Amino acid sequence: MEAYQIIFNILLYFSEGLILFYYADSFFERKYSALKTVLCVSAFHIALFGIYYLDNTILNLAALFAAYCLVFSLLYKCKILSSIFNSTLLLAVMWICEWAVLFITTLFNDNDFNAYQYSPAVRIFDTTLSKLAYYLVCLILIRLFSKQIKNKQNKAVYWQLMIMPVSSLAAIFAFRYITSEATLTNKANIICSIVSLLLLFANIVVFLVYEHAINTAAELYELRAIRQKQETEKQYLDILEQNNKDLKIFTHDIKNHLEQIGNIAENDEVTKYISGLYGTINQYGNTVISGNKTLDIILSKYNTLCANKSISITVKVKEANLSDIDNSDLSTILNNALDNAVEAAEKSAKRQISVDIYSRRGFEVVKIQNSCDTAPKTSNQKLLTAKQNKDLHGLGYESIVKTVKRYQGIPDWVYDEENKIFELTVAIPINR
Numbered sequence: 325m326e327a328y329q330i331i332f333n334i335l336l337y338f339s340e341g342l343i344l345f346y347y348a349d350s351f352f353e354r355k356y357s358a359l360k361t362v363l364c365v366s367a368f369h370i371a372l373f374g375i376y377y378l379d380n381t382i383l384n385l386a387a388l389f390a391a392y393c394l395v396f397s398l399l400y401k402c403k404i405l406s407s408i409f410n411s412t413l414l415l416a417v418m419w420i421c422e423w424a425v426l427f428i429t430t431l432f433n434d435n436d437f438n439a440y441q442y443s444p445a446v447r448i449f450d451t452t453l454s455k456l457a458y459y460l461v462c463l464i465l466i467r468l469f470s471k472q473i474k475n476k477q478n479k480a481v482y483w484q485l486m487i488m489p490v491s492s493l494a495a496i497f498a499f500r501y502i503t504s505e506a507t508l509t510n511k512a513n514i515i516c517s518i519v520s521l522l523l524l525f526a527n528i529v530v531f532l533v534y535e536h537a538i539n540t541a542a543e544l545y546e547l548r549a550i551r552q553k554q555e556t557e558k559q560y561l562d563i564l565e566q567n568n569k570d571l572k573i574f575t576h577d578i579k580n581h582l583e584q585i586g587n588i589a590e591n592d593e594v595t596k597y598i599s600g601l602y603g604t605i606n607q608y609g610n611t612v613i614s615g616n617k618t619l620d621i622i623l624s625k626y627n628t629l630c631a632n633k634s635i636s637i638t639v640k641v642k643e644a645n646l647s648d649i650d651n652s653d654l655s656t657i658l659n660n661a662l663d664n665a666v667e668a669a670e671k672s673a674k675r676q677i678s679v680d681i682y683s684r685r686g687f688e689v690v691k692i693q694n695s696c697d698t699a700p701k702t703s704n705q706k707l708l709t710a711k712q713n714k715d716l717h718g719l720g721y722e723s724i725v726k727t728v729k730r731y732q733g734i735p736d737w738v739y740d741e742e743n744k745i746f747e748l749t750v751a752i753p754i755n756r
Contacts, residue, residue, distance in 0.1 A: 332448060334373055335521055336455060341369040342528045343455075344395060346535070347414065347462050350470040352400035361399050368395060388415055414462070421457040425450055429500055448517040449500035456496065456524050460489045463531065488530055492523040546722070614645035614681070622658045623679070626666065630677060635669050637677040644683040646690070649731065649752065656727045657690070660720035661748050665694035668746060672697045687751040696746040699739050728752065 345365050354361050368391040375387045392411035396402040402410075429450060467482055499516045614620055623639055630637040646654055665677050674695035681690050721737075728735045733752035740747070 329448070332517060332521065333376070333451075334370075336451060336524075337369045337373045337376075338366060339455060339521075339524055339528060340458075341365045342525075342532070343459050343462055344392065344414070346528065346532060347466060348396060348400050348402075348410075349535075350466040351410070352396070352402045352406075355399055355401060364399055365395055385415070413465075417461050417465075418454075418458050421461060422454040425454040425457060429453070429497070429504075432497075432501070446500070446503060448513075449496060449503060449520060452517070452520045452524055453493065453496050453500065456489060456493055456527065459524070459527060460486070460493065463489065482534075485530065485534060489527045492527055495523060496520045614641040616645035616647045616654075618651045618654055619646055619658070619681075622655065622662070626662045626677075626679075629666060630669075633666065633670055633675075635666065635675045635677060637679070639679045640681070642680075642682040644681055644688045646681065646688055646752075648688075648754070653727050653730070657724050657750060660724050661690070661692050661750070664720050665692050665746075665748075668696040669694045672744065674744070683754065686754050688754055689752075690750040691747065692749075693745055693747045695744055696739065697744050699741060700737075700746065724748075724750070 342362070342365075345362055349358075349361075356364075372384075372387055372391055376384055378384070389411055392414060393407045396407035396410055397404060463486065499520055503513060503516065614623075619641075627637060627639070649657075662677075662679070669675050669677050672695035677692070677694045679690075679692050681688070683689065721735075725735050728750050731752045733750060735748075735750050737746070737748045739745070
């Protein structure tokens with residue numbers, strides 16, 4: 325039975341590590357992959373298991389606190405004070421759950437508060453009950469206070485899943501009651517304790533799988549939204565390209581008609597007036613800037629859009645026209661970047677945008693600057709949308725990053741607080 329208890333305690337410490345992992349993952353951003361994080365947390369708990377057998381309560385408590393602080397501060401993007409607070413909170417919850425379980429089992433079972441000290445079976449059940457109660461409280465804290473969980477998960481579904489840990493607590497309590505009321509063989513006690521441990525792990529795994537499913541669904545939703553936006557942009561560009569063709573034909577015909585009118589006009593004022601119209605007509609007839617049809621259409625689109633919104637826009641294309649980038653990817657990068665630029669410039673006092681496309685040191689560079697009176701909102705170095713509907717917006721910059729990285733490119737942004745200028749730079753290597 326002694327060897328079995330050691331194995332059982334190791335598994336309990338591992339389950340405690342998984343609970344810590346799920347709690348920390350719900351509140352903070354990981355520095356490493358999930359697998360590396362779990363392995364590190366498990367390593368900490370193996371060390372804690374060794375310290376536990378030294379049978380020193382103060383040392384055990386201090387080691388727990390130090391290990392939890394190290395997990396939060398080393399494996400997650402968590403400040404020192406936050407690490408100390410969350411470690412203290414978890415240890416307090418763990419201690420309360422352990423004593424609450426001892427009190428309740430004593431009240432309803434054997435009326436012997438120290439029964440766990442001389443009965444291995446009772447100790448196993450009480451420990452499993454306290455860990456499951458600790459996990460249930462952690463789940464409630466996560467649901468109530470984690471912004472990440474609130475943004476991703478359906479509140480009703482999360483609370484419905486709570487029926488599993490509550491039911492498991494009742495089942496393990498029943499095992500504990502049977503053990504205290506009837507004399508069971510060691511084999512029966514082992515079977516009951518194994519089932520209790522499996523219930524504890526099942527609860528942990530269910531919520532981990534649920535969290536993974538929610539993350540996957542969120543990623544699929546984001547990809548679907550990006551794809552829909554790309555399809556809409558492609559349709560718009562096709563329409564815009566056709567309109568440009570029609571406009572070129574129209575301006576060509578108008579020029580011929582004006583030329584004919586000028587030839588037959590006998591009034592010098594009429595001839596002079598018609599001559600003055602040629603410059604304006606040529607401006608609308610010539611939309612070619614770079615030689616890249618998709619690039620020209622996109623730039624033409626935003627020239628018109630900015631003109632309608634009274635935004636000053638300047639475009640410079642030097643020695644690079646991004647022709648080696650797939651048209652849909654080019655559309656994703658520029659449309660998202662310029663949409664954000666127009667939105668910010670429209671709300672600013674200067675209402676200015678500049679687009680500079682050039683090559684430098686083996687890179688094709690797109691630099692977009694726009695006036696922006698307020699600094700952009702960020703979280704973990706990621707841009708956040710200022711729009712109210714955050715589920716449908718805020719995907720622009722993330723879409724740019726994903727697209728640029730497919731070309732081994734480098735996206736970057738900076739905000740000049742003094743001049744109120746937001747600058748987005750995308751550098752894509754020419755020889756990939």
